[in-house]
Amino acid sequence: MREVAIIGVGMTRFGELWNQSLRDIFTEAALKAIDDAGVDHIDSMYIGSMSPGLYVGQEHIGSMLADYLGVTPVPASRVESACASGSVALRQAIFEVASGYSDIVLAGGVEKMNDGEDTTYILATAADQEYEAYFGVTFPGLYAMIARAHMHRYGTTGEQLAAVAVKNHANGYRNPNAQFRMKITKETVLNSTMVADPLHLFDCSPVTDGGAAAIVVPLEMADKLKGQPVKIIATAQASDTIALHSRSDLTTVSSIGKAAEKAYKMAGLTPDKIDLAEVHDCFTIAEICAYEELGFAEKGKGGAAAESGLTALDGKIPVNTSGGLKSKGHPVGATGIAQIAEIVAQLRGEAGERQVKNARIGLTQNMGGSGGSCTVHILEAM
């Protein structure tokens, strides 16, 4: 297998993009990544998208997006793994380049969530339709049940959950691409509308339109191209049961740990070597579970870690410097690639006001549904 690098990244602004269609959003992100990389063609492309069929009634978006990017007849396929679709698309690009089958592969992600469909229903299709959603549980409801179990066993508090949102908004305030660029306080979170008890509106990531893309090439080719390369030193993925209720431990998302274990082994690293991370904070409790499963905090201490400043921009291990899903926004299929774009910017030293000093090794963690799928990637500066 060849070693691979990311040579270019691009993303749209995240938010309510009323004047941009799904195809425009993707194409804008893809063109930015292609320009950033300085490549004159691509050999193939994978697009992560959770539910264009339900959101805008469009399937077969591999063809449509290759068409609108002007790259037909290159192979173009959509990859779906709910909210992990983007990073799973990236894995296909990595494998295709590593194997030697192709040299320049685009991995993108896109979601158009604001065209009017019932997003609560659509997001719940990532859960078990017949035995979870049928009985009325929502996607926030599943994470609310994890949060309640975590609070019950470990004494985690609503204030600790709120600390995650406060930190991520402080970071997103510094990110020009973020959907919600405003600082908030714990009171903002705790006084906001209840969505699924104990999760308030400000514990939840928003409904977002957006796209992101990355260009994957063999490491040996990277020197000849314009973009500053970042090396991919681990890609890992794990699955778990579709229904939350089937899992032995309801206080966590075990697939994060399973994917992380494989990724750390592949990179030959321990968690203390990670300089910064983008994790899947679809809900504040999810970021707390991620701290514990990724080895940034002991099991049960994730809430305290959030409150301690450990993961703040100036903390020991900054997490979600982009603003995370909470502040930057969560166009589900694009999220996994947008996380990569942030880590690449940080490792290149291009993250502006939110630059982490001496960032050499960055991690991304992206998951689908209540954790039925999860990926972890580790990237190294060159």
Add this chain to the structure above:
Amino acid sequence: MKSIVPRYTREIPQRARLEGAKCLKCGHIEFPPRLVCSKCRHREFETISLQKTGTLLTYTIIYTPAETFSMQSPFAVGIVELDDGVRLTTQIVDVPLDELKIGKRVEMIFRLVQKEGHAGILEYGYKAVLTN
């Protein structure tokens, strides 16, 4: 969501009668029934009726439901472990929401769950009520 009647009727043994599948090799109970045992990968099962009582492991109160459930909001949903070890997701009904607690004992009952689609097909299944 629009779907046809067979999609509903094929789930009736599980949702209406709480039928599970007990693995003939390791004794693990699958709910709903499946073709391969998730513990030992054996493929032969016997149909059994699940216990109707259990314990609440965690729960939430849904304030922002999907459109199908908007008339019921707010409502409680939880994960229950039945006394035979089977876990399921269910609404918890007929209880003041502030009386819910992890560890409470529950009993499964048969109720209307949702009215599906524009035709408003009545769809039934299990819900939980507190027993103490």
